[in-house]
Amino acid sequence: MTAGDPRAAIDAAPMSRAQVAAVVITSALSALDGYDVLSVTFAAPAISRDWAVGKAMLGVVLSSGLVGMALGSLLLAPVADAIGRRRMVMLNLLLMMAGMLMSAFSRGVAELSAWRVVTGIGIGAMVPIITPLAVEFSNARWRTLSLAVMSIGYPIGGTVGGFVAAGLLHLFDWPAVFLFGAALALILLGAVTLWLPEPLAFLMERRDDRTLARVNALLRRFALPPVEALPPPPTTPRAVPYREIFAAGQRGATLRITLVNLLFIMTVYYVLSWMPQMIADLGFSPSMATMVSALASFGGAIACITIGIVAPRTDLRAVVAMLMIGLGLATPAFGFTSASLPLLILTGLIAGAFLYGGITGLYALIVDTFEPRARATGVGFVMGIGRAAGALAPLASGALFGIGIDRGGVSAALGSMALLAGLIVALSARRSQPCRADA
Template sequence: MEGKLATDPRTLIHREPMSRFQWGVVATMIGLNALDGFDVLSISFASPGIAAEWGIDRAALGIVLSMELVGMAIGSVVLGGVADRVGRRATILGCLALMTGGMLGAATADGVTILSAWRVLTGLGIGGMLAATNAAVAEAANDRRRSLAVVLMAGGYPVGTIIGGMISAVLLAYFDWRAVFVFGAVASAIFVPLVLWCAPESIAFLMHKRPPDALARINRTLGRMGHPPVESLPPASETETRKTPVGALFSTALARATILLTLAYLAHIMTFYFILKWIPKIVVDMGFVPSSAAGVLVWASVGGASGSLLLGLLTARIRVLALTIAAMLASTALVILFGRGQSDLTGLSAVAAIAGFATNAGVVGLYALIAQSFPTGTRATATGFIIGIGRGGSALAPALAGFLFAAGYGLQTVAILMALGSTVAAIALFGLRGWRQPEERAA
């Protein structure tokens, strides 16, 4: 480390190979998204026990299953903007506090209303978390590995449901449904010191906001990456000094990406959550015990993790947009196949796995597209807005499916209707062909 460089530190990150430290940041964010995956689906693991203990029907259960999605929508929009103002790291730590409190509260709930309120609080933390981690991963990775890093981060979600499902199956064999939420609270709390140790604020964010100690913090992070320090920071550009409210997402430069990605996410995530939220209840209604239901959901998540990994590996050879459109079309077909039903657990697990493969590949592809479609100053805001609007609408998915079931429609009919969301998403993504975000156009 001889002398100091007079260069933009972002250039080092964009062009140089990824260091162990950078991959460590990515790994931490993968873990956080895995935690999100478990916390979202904890209500699915617990739902058969809740329905049996409280005697609630499918329509009421569908509303409970939707509550954290409402919180996630609000958290994504509100806390996504916060992540662009106060930082990715501070937002992540605040979200972990919300998630820990929400999970502990859910374990003490004694009725649908109280449980729903705690699930909304948990959802607030989950929604803000994903907006912040998506931006943090995109800014920790170099240009060559950015899409792969974001896809791997998003792939943490099904990994969390796999691990969480396996643990939930054991817990439900010995304890009641409350144990699932207690485990989630403990896991959320454990991540606080891990983030403090492994995930400093991103250099791109510090360059954008320019706090008084920006140079010292940037040089500390560069040192952990194995790069020499910089002597001074280049002058801030106009876009770095300008505030970035949500309205900026609808500027001439960004409106196309904002509208099309929001529509795609909203449509596809309804299909995604139909599968994940209703598998346990469908399995129990077929006559199997709740621990078996958790096992089928684990297989859906195994398929989801495999879809994430395959899409990530293919990003080195095929454009993310083309991969994501293909995943959406496959999702439509496989969710319809899931709706045909199976007579045994083995067949149901296999169909759930391949449906999870396609639906989750579509989701992680969307996260990669969001990360590459917006500049640093709007990346977390855009992620939060798109995910927030999408999840706000998708909160209707479990409830809508519940009302359709209650109205007498069979699984096959409901599955066909819910699968159409992925088709709409594929159509919206066709409109992104040829799109380049403003920072790339200026390069």
């Protein structure tokens, strides 16, 4: 046995196979989130056709999952700080599996919307947990890349899932899209059970008579020597998590990152929710509309890799500001693009790159805003508020479409949210010290 801080040992040592596997699982969970969020948008053109649903009512279906995501982020994610990240991940997978399975058997808008809320609760509580998990399982050298690997799962889920959904829509009907998501959740539940341990940060924060044994078991799993004793716990009393993220020295940072995320997510969920339907409205088949949306996610996957490589060498706030402003400009550009498939693919790729690249950088800023002991609570709060506002984006845009505003006008209105978010981040970058993703 050795003496010292287990966290310092993990930070200094090379990444073990178990750590790599854990980070890969967080990426797979993020990919499932990406697929589950977009599944209803993939199926939307076929649902609209089969049920003769207008855009205003379709907006209700698209928003219902986002309402669930807000509830999950705000209400369930903080529970992970009490019962453990691993248990909460498993609970989220069960909710997502049940919601996707029952969505496939829905027979009307109200029923489908209700099950999308259930699915959204699981998704909403998942992302605030796996985002810090990717950081906590990594050593210091590869922390930024681990976060990028986790983040890239989301556009990969949208890309690969989109191609799969396009094939399913070509061969079967829209319920197959949801059944595929339920099967993926079941597979990942087994992977989490076998290969995702409880992270060190939670074990060190929730100490009891078995903590030393559990920490040493985790260290051995990571190919590190056990420790003789744990470092003393912090002398400051533990605050209630929500009270802690609004403490005097933290309140300003919490409110600022919450506002930025809220504005950016409004544009994000407008693009993600309506892109396939807008393409279908131009005369393309539901399968082709889903294919173009999947290619946009492919552009996002490339952007996530680029962010993971570039971010450690740059001012992260400046990069995030540039990506947000880029999405604010690319969104109306896509909206005004004519019914030309090559042009739609090109503008969709550009919008996807700015969208997913911005999310990746924004996740890093959000995680870095909070201390580890309240990280799930803080990240959950920020994302929950963002998703509550984001749920309004499909509803508001559906209403705007319903009163006759064309896709260019609606896209310009919703794209302005990302522009404003980028300007806020740019101004905060000028006033503060450079923020690096490995902070």
